[in-house]
Amino acid sequence: AQSVAQPEDQVNVAEGNPLTVKCTYSVSGNPYLFWYVQYPNRGLQFLLKYITGDNLVKGSYGFEAEFNKSQTSFHLKKPSALVSDSALYFCAVRDGGDDKIIFGKGTRLHILP
Amino acid sequence: DAGVTQSPTHLIKTRGQQVTLRCSPKSGHDTVSWYQQALGQGPQFIFQYYEEEERQRGNFPDRFSGHQFPNYSSELNVNALLLGDSALYLCASSTQGYQPQHFGDGTRLSIL
Numbered sequence: 001a002q003s004v005a006q007p008e009d010q011v012n013v014a015e016g017n018p019l020t021v022k023c024t025y026s027v028s029g030n031p032y033l034f035w036y037v038q039y040p041n042r043g044l045q046f047l048l049k050y051i052t053g054d055n056l057v058k059g060s061y062g063f064e065a066e067f068n069k070s071q072t073s074f075h076l077k078k079p080s081a082l083v084s085d086s087a088l089y090f091c092a093v094r095d096g097g098d099d100k101i102i103f104g105k106g107t108r109l110h111i112l113p
Numbered sequence: 114d115a116g117v118t119q120s121p122t123h124l125i126k127t128r129g130q131q132v133t134l135r136c137s138p139k140s141g142h143d144t145v146s147w148y149q150q151a152l153g154q155g156p157q158f159i160f161q162y163y164e165e166e167e168r169q170r171g172n173f174p175d176r177f178s179g180h181q182f183p184n185y186s187s188e189l190n191v192n193a194l195l196l197g198d199s200a201l202y203l204c205a206s207s208t209q210g211y212q213p214q215h216f217g218d219g220t221r222l223s224i225l
Contacts, residue, residue, distance in 0.1 A: 032211050036216075042218050043218045044203070044216040046214070046215065049213050090155050094211070100161065101146070101158060102158065103155035103156045104155050105153075106154070
């Protein structure tokens with residue numbers, strides 16, 4: 001069965017510093033990976049996806065993620081954090097032959113001014 | 114271009130009651146998925162509808178049922194409500210294939 005792990009409940013980063021939010025996954029087939037962000041009392045907003053191709057994926061708001069097949073990881077990164085990046089971030093995976101998407105439990109990102 | 118809209122935004126029910134939540138997908142989308150997000154947790158997949166049929170179901174009891182209409186809008190019905198059903202219910206729409214899902218802002222359901 002597919003699963004997603006986000007090992008950190010919270011990540012604190014100073015504004016202007018690079019940030020990384022970690023995600024590892026487990027699937028039986030080809031993985032399709034996503035990152036979403038959730039602001040208070042809102043739904044999830046799509047940031048980026050990996051389907052196939054280049055291992056470095058660029059997305060919205062300056063975020064990027066690196067797909068590493070050998071480590072089964074898909075970490076979210078940004079070179080320079082903004083206070084407005086503070087939110088709840090979810091990694092999600094879809095197994096190639098499946099319709100459902102499995103979400104991690106989320107990582108709360110705090111950007112300190 | 115309207116995104117995914119859900120109604121109502123908030124709902125309070127008591128144990129044993131029944132509830133219906135509604136979702137209108139983003140224009141051009143034909144697939145609707147429903148998720149339950151408990152406090153402090155990630156969304157959990159309930160089921161997905163395409164061509165008015167349930168395509169796949171997560172690990173939820175039969176008390177959770179749904180429907181998709183010809184205009185692609187969808188309803189989630191929950192019978193015999195339990196305290197544990199209190200959560201944010203999210204609707205997401207997409208097209209077929211490996212496209213990202215677009216989420217509504219959810220319905221906050223509280224069971225007293």
